[in-house]
Amino acid sequence: MASTTKQRRLPESPSLDSDTDSDKSVTGADEIHHTDLSDSIFKSYLQITGRSSPDLSKIQAFLTSSRSGALSCLICLERIKLSHPTWSCSSGCSAVFHLVCIQSWARQASDLAAERALTRLSREHFPVAAANAFESSVWNCPKCRVEYTKSQIPKTYFCFCGKLENPPSDPWILPHSCGEVCGRPLKYNCGHECLLLCHPGPCPSCPKLVKSRCFCRAVEDVRRCGFKNFSCSGVCSKFLDCGIHRCFEVCHEGSCPPCRARGIYRCRCEKTEEERECFERKFRCGNPCERLLGCGKHFCGEGCHSGPCGVCPLQGKRTCPCGKKFYEGMACDVAAPTCGSTCGKMLGCGLHRCPERCHRGPCLETCRTVVMKSCRCGSLKKEVPCYQDLACERKCQRVRDCGRHACRRRCCDGDCPPCSEVCSRKLRCNNHKCPSPCHRGACAPCPIMVTISCFCGETHFEVPCGTEVEQKPPRCPKPCSISPLCRHRSNCKPHKCHYGACPPCRLLCEEEYPCGHNCKLRCHGPKPAPNPEFTLKPKKKKPNQPTGSSPGSSCPPCPELVWRPCLGQHIGEEKMMVCSDRKAFACQNLCGNLLHCGNHYCTKPCHALKGQSILGLRERSESCEECNLPCQKERKPACPHPCPLPCHVGDCSPCKALIKRSCHCGSMVHVFECTYYNSLREKEQMNVRSCGGPCHRKLQNCTHLCPETCHPGQCPSPEKCCKKVTVRCACQTLKKEWLCEDLQAVYRKKGLDPSDIPKSRFGLGLLPCNSECTSKLKAIEPELQIRKTRVSEVKEVNTENHVPKRRKKRERMQESREISKLQAIGAIVWKCLVFISIIICIIGASYCGYKGLLWLSDWMNEVEEQRQRKRFPRM
Numbered sequence: 001m002a003s004t005t006k007q008r009r010l011p012e013s014p015s016l017d018s019d020t021d022s023d024k025s026v027t028g029a030d031e032i033h034h035t036d037l038s039d040s041i042f043k044s045y046l047q048i049t050g051r052s053s054p055d056l057s058k059i060q061a062f063l064t065s066s067r068s069g070a071l072s073c074l075i076c077l078e079r080i081k082l083s084h085p086t087w088s089c090s091s092g093c094s095a096v097f098h099l100v101c102i103q104s105w106a107r108q109a110s111d112l113a114a115e116r117a118l119t120r121l122s123r124e125h126f127p128v129a130a131a132n133a134f135e136s137s138v139w140n141c142p143k144c145r146v147e148y149t150k151s152q153i154p155k156t157y158f159c160f161c162g163k164l165e166n167p168p169s170d171p172w173i174l175p176h177s178c179g180e181v182c183g184r185p186l187k188y189n190c191g192h193e194c195l196l197l198c199h200p201g202p203c204p205s206c207p208k209l210v211k212s213r214c215f216c217r218a219v220e221d222v223r224r225c226g227f228k229n230f231s232c233s234g235v236c237s238k239f240l241d242c243g244i245h246r247c248f249e250v251c252h253e254g255s256c257p258p259c260r261a262r263g264i265y266r267c268r269c270e271k272t273e274e275e276r277e278c279f280e281r282k283f284r285c286g287n288p289c290e291r292l293l294g295c296g297k298h299f300c301g302e303g304c305h306s307g308p309c310g311v312c313p314l315q316g317k318r319t320c321p322c323g324k325k326f327y328e329g330m331a332c333d334v335a336a337p338t339c340g341s342t343c344g345k346m347l348g349c350g351l352h353r354c355p356e357r358c359h360r361g362p363c364l365e366t367c368r369t370v371v372m373k374s375c376r377c378g379s380l381k382k383e384v385p386c387y388q389d390l391a392c393e394r395k396c397q398r399v400r401d402c403g404r405h406a407c408r409r410r411c412c413d414g415d416c417p418p419c420s421e422v423c424s425r426k427l428r429c430n431n432h433k434c435p436s437p438c439h440r441g442a443c444a445p446c447p448i449m450v451t452i453s454c455f456c457g458e459t460h461f462e463v464p465c466g467t468e469v470e471q472k473p474p475r476c477p478k479p480c481s482i483s484p485l486c487r488h489r490s491n492c493k494p495h496k497c498h499y500g501a502c503p504p505c506r507l508l509c510e511e512e513y514p515c516g517h518n519c520k521l522r523c524h525g526p527k528p529a530p531n532p533e534f535t536l537k538p539k540k541k542k543p544n545q546p547t548g549s550s551p552g553s554s555c556p557p558c559p560e561l562v563w564r565p566c567l568g569q570h571i572g573e574e575k576m577m578v579c580s581d582r583k584a585f586a587c588q589n590l591c592g593n594l595l596h597c598g599n600h601y602c603t604k605p606c607h608a609l610k611g612q613s614i615l616g617l618r619e620r621s622e623s624c625e626e627c628n629l630p631c632q633k634e635r636k637p638a639c640p641h642p643c644p645l646p647c648h649v650g651d652c653s654p655c656k657a658l659i660k661r662s663c664h665c666g667s668m669v670h671v672f673e674c675t676y677y678n679s680l681r682e683k684e685q686m687n688v689r690s691c692g693g694p695c696h697r698k699l700q701n702c703t704h705l706c707p708e709t710c711h712p713g714q715c716p717s718p719e720k721c722c723k724k725v726t727v728r729c730a731c732q733t734l735k736k737e738w739l740c741e742d743l744q745a746v747y748r749k750k751g752l753d754p755s756d757i758p759k760s761r762f763g764l765g766l767l768p769c770n771s772e773c774t775s776k777l778k779a780i781e782p783e784l785q786i787r788k789t790r791v792s793e794v795k796e797v798n799t800e801n802h803v804p805k806r807r808k809k810r811e812r813m814q815e816s817r818e819i820s821k822l823q824a825i826g827a828i829v830w831k832c833l834v835f836i837s838i839i840i841c842i843i844g845a846s847y848c849g850y851k852g853l854l855w856l857s858d859w860m861n862e863v864e865e866q867r868q869r870k871r872f873p874r875m
Contacts, residue, residue: 062096062200063174064474065461072467074142074445075101077428079467082175085157085166092144094201096176099157102142105442106153109139112441116401142445161198174199190225216251229253242278268306297333322358349386376413402438429466455531456481456497473499473534486525486552487511501530511555515579519555526552557581568592568606584608597627597647637678660861663691665710669861686712691858701754702740703762719744729767736767834860 065071071080075097080086085099097105114137138147159167164178173179177198184194186206194203205226212228213220219232236247240259247256258279266273267285276283289300295312302309314332319325325339343354347367354363367386374381380392396412399405402419409416423434427446434443446465453460454476463471476497484492488507495503505523512518557580564577566587573587591602593609602624610623631643635652643652655674662669668691680688695706699718706715707722721740728735743763744754754762837860 059196059199059201059204061461064459065463071096072464073098073101074464075105077445077464077466082169082171086176087154087157088160088200089141089144089146090162091148092141092146095141095143096200097142099154102154105142106139106148106150108441110137110150110153112439113137113139115440140444143447145444145447159198160200161194163198173197176200186226188226190228192225214251215253218251240278242281245278267304269304271304295332320358321360324358352386376411379411400438401440403440404438427466429464431465454478454497455499455534458497482528482531485528486523488523488525499531499534502528509555513555513558513579515558515560517558517560517579520559521556524553524555566606567608570606573606591624593624595624595627595647596649598649599633599647600627600629637675639674639678641674661689663689663710664712665691665693665695665697665706667691667693667696667710668858670858671861701744703759704740725763727763727766729769729773730765731769731773732764733773734767734770738763 062071072078073080074095078098080096080098086096087099087102088094088096117137135150137150139150139153140147157166158164159176159178161178161180161182161184163180163183167176167178169175170179174197177200180198182194182196182198182203184203186192186194186203188206190206190208190210192206192208195207196204205224208225209222210225210228211220212223212230214230214232214234216232216234216236216238218234218237221230221232223230231251231253234251236249236251236256238247238256239245240247240256242259242261245259245261249257259277261278262275263278263281264273264275265281265283267283269285269287269289271287272285274283284304287304289302289305289309291300291309292298293300293309293312295315298312298314300309312332318327318330318336320327320336320339322339322341322343322345324341324344327336330336338358338360341358343356343358343363345354345363346352347354347363348365349367351371352367352369356363369386370383371386372381372383373388373390375390375392377392377394377396379394380390382390384390391411393410396407396409396416398407398412398414398416400407400416400419402421405419405421407416419438421438423436423438423443425434425443426432427434427443429446429448432446432448436444448465449462450465450468451460451462452468452471452473454473456476456478458478459474459476461474478497479494480497480502482502483489484502484505486492486505488505491507492505504527505525507523509519509521509523509525558578560579561576562579563574564581564585566573566575566589567584568587568589568591570587570589570592573589575585577583586606589606591604591607593602594600595602604625607622627647629647631645631647631652633643633652635641635643635655639655639657641655641657645653655678657674658671659674659677660669660671661677664686670689670691672688677685677688689712691710693710695708695710695715697706697715698704699706699715699721701718702721702723702725704721704723708716719741721744723740724737725740725743726735727738727743743766746766747754747757
């Protein structure tokens with residue numbers, strides 16, 4: 001069976017790194033040697049050609065398989081190591097086998113072929129043929145099925161080129177080779193020899209340069225000897241077989257095609273004309289010739305033909321139909337009579353003759369003679385017509401040459417045919433069944449070669465079916481075509497072709513957090529879609545693997561440690577926290593933020609201010625407390641009145657309160673706006689408070705008023721009072737007018753302080769009494785006595801009209817209530833008058849100026865004082 005090659009692009013299996021070696025036993029040094037070997041083997045060839053050739057692919061595949069540890073024997077499916085003796089097929093496939101395996105295979109195959117031949121030949125009857133069959137038995141290559149004779153069974157281990165017997169295992173040369181130049185004659189028998197070092201597989205085409213002509217012999221060119229037969233791509237122009245037309249095909253190899261030029265041609269008998277292609281110009285029309293023969297009585301009975309028809313077959317010596325009786329001189333148009341004897345012609349069976357009388361025409365087709373016949377197996381005998389074959393119903397029970405199946409053919413003659421069943425035994429590869437007809441001995445190795453390639457397919461090698469399970473994909477030097485998707489795509493180190501997912505990016509992420517820090521983890525960005533995994537066993541169900549790219553994972557929360565302030569951002573209350581921990585905390589302090597009033601501080605526990613984003617937690621922010629305290633600022637200018645507004649920002653408004661200030665002498669009360677009065681200097685305040693009239697204050701040493709204009713402080717020179725005082729005698733009969741200052745001088749002379757003298761006694765008794773004073777006293781004494789008696793009587797009457805205190809209290813309460821109603825009515829009337837007076841004051845101030853305002857305020861003060869005096873009279 002012809003060998004076939006099967007290539008699998010093998011998806012889905014555990015991921016294998018393309019950079020790992022497929023054979024653990026192969027060391028790193030061996031890999032270097034193999035790389036150097038490929039250069040050294042092809043060096044001489046490349047020096048001539050200057051480039052690689054497709055003919056070198058077989059050798060390159062062998063080198064790749066050897067480097068990957070994938071070189072296996074097709075028979076035993078074991079790996080071929082460097083020290084194992086080998087044999088390679090030199091006629092076809094160039095496959096490499098263990099020497100022991102191929103020897104065993106060849107002996108079994110040749111012995112089996114000889115045994116088959118001996119089953120058909122008997123040594124007793126055909127001894128020479130049986131001996132020749134044993135010597136001429138053949139065996140086939142397990143892969144390409146090329147036949148080898150029994151004498152070609154390998155007995156010795158040779159290198160690939162066949163020069164060196166038992167080549168040593170040298171790590172510096174190609175395994176199983178001698179390391180010398182191959183020297184085998186090249187194909188096409190060009191006369192040159194192979195220039196490569198001893199190698200497996202067919203030799204490449206000859207690289208020598210020679211002069212050669214194209215197929216049509218029109219162009220001469222210098223070509224490689226192995227490719228000297230070429231086409232010039234021009235028109236062939238050779239004469240075709242007809243000798244008339246030329247070939248219009250492109251310069252080609254071999255003979256030219258038939259002439260396709262169309263024309264009208266006559267048939268061989270020249271009776272019919274048809275349009276045909278040139279190469280069919282000689283044709284037969286299919287009609288009978290019908291030309292008269294030489295006798296002139298009969299016509300030619302042959303088909304269309306050229307040339308003469310020949311003589312009449314009925315002329316000359318003639319016989320009866322059975323051929324026993326001869327007639328001479330009989331005309332050709334007269335039929336020969338029958339002789340009347342038995343025909344006697346041999347019938348179709350070859351055993352009996354025709355029993356009919358001499359007759360014209362053919363004899364009977366079937367021999368009807370009854371004969372005794374036996375069946376092919378000899379178990380049945382019976383009389384039957386000769387034309388009939390006799391076969392019994394017995395089935396042959398002998399085993400066919402395969403040794404497994406019975407013949408089971410009806411009435412077998414003993415020569416059982418080869419077994420027609422398919423072998424279907426499982427081959428050693430455990431993947432396929434034997435497709436050959438049923439046979440004896442071991443089945444041929446599985447001819448299928450599995451191509452194991454890298455993902456891109458540039459690097460590949462073939463292994464026998466059944467050994468692919470232990471193989472790993474070859475290492476491909478090509479770079480991976482998948483570009484990374486992470487942010488380091490421009491800095492990522494390129495990697496080689498591989499199966500499965502690309503290796504992860506080893507760089508740091510360095511992506512910036514919103515907080516300003518950078519991620520210190522390994523790159524975890526998006527990943528491209530992975531290549532299919534390498535496997536040789538197709539799975540029944542496709543795994544649910546993602547076919548698209550992986551989006552990657554987001555950066556974890558920022559792990560940096562930072563100092564985090566409390567909600568109120570108090571100094572010294574910071575805590576060391578993870579940056580991504582957005583949890584806010586409150587310290588043990590009070591808020592302490594300045595309130596909107598600008599004067600007081602918030603007394604709430606530590607909290608975030610409203611409108612201030614603390615770690616982005618706006619929902620936890622709250623406003624500070626509202627200040628409900630009265631304004632406690634000191635007014636400017638200084639004012640005794642508190643600000644009527646609640647605590648506020650900025651300076652207090654000017655004080656509009658009206659303050660009362662009496663003049664220096666106490667006779668008038670002035671009403672000022674607090675702001676106006678306190679904005680004046682002390683001297684100006686004194687001037688404003690002066691009423692402008694006399695002082696009206698009693699002097700210190702006398703009962704007279706100060707004569708000066710209303711002034712602050714003590715009245716000046718109280719001892720120099722110029723008022724006139726009536727001085728009387730002790731009985732008050734005599735009187736004189738003295739100046740007050742003289743009177744005070746008299747008192748001082750007597751050692752008395754004038755200020756200690758009561759008003760009723762001031763100036764009394766300073767004049768001496770005379771005679772008139774004594775007479776007057778005597779007349780007054782009785783009258784004084786009468787006055788005293790009258791006073792005592794009035795007191796008694798008052799005691800008789802005594803009323804209890806509770807009643808008096810109730811009466812006073814009733815009177816006070818009546819008085820309060822009247823006072824309320826009076827107060828309302830007074831407020832209206834005050835309001836009207838203020839309006840008049842404002843209008844008057846606009847016309848009369850500041851003096852008019854002062855006069856109006858003085859007038860209002862006097863009116864208010866009078867009203868107070870009326871309301872609360874002195875007791």
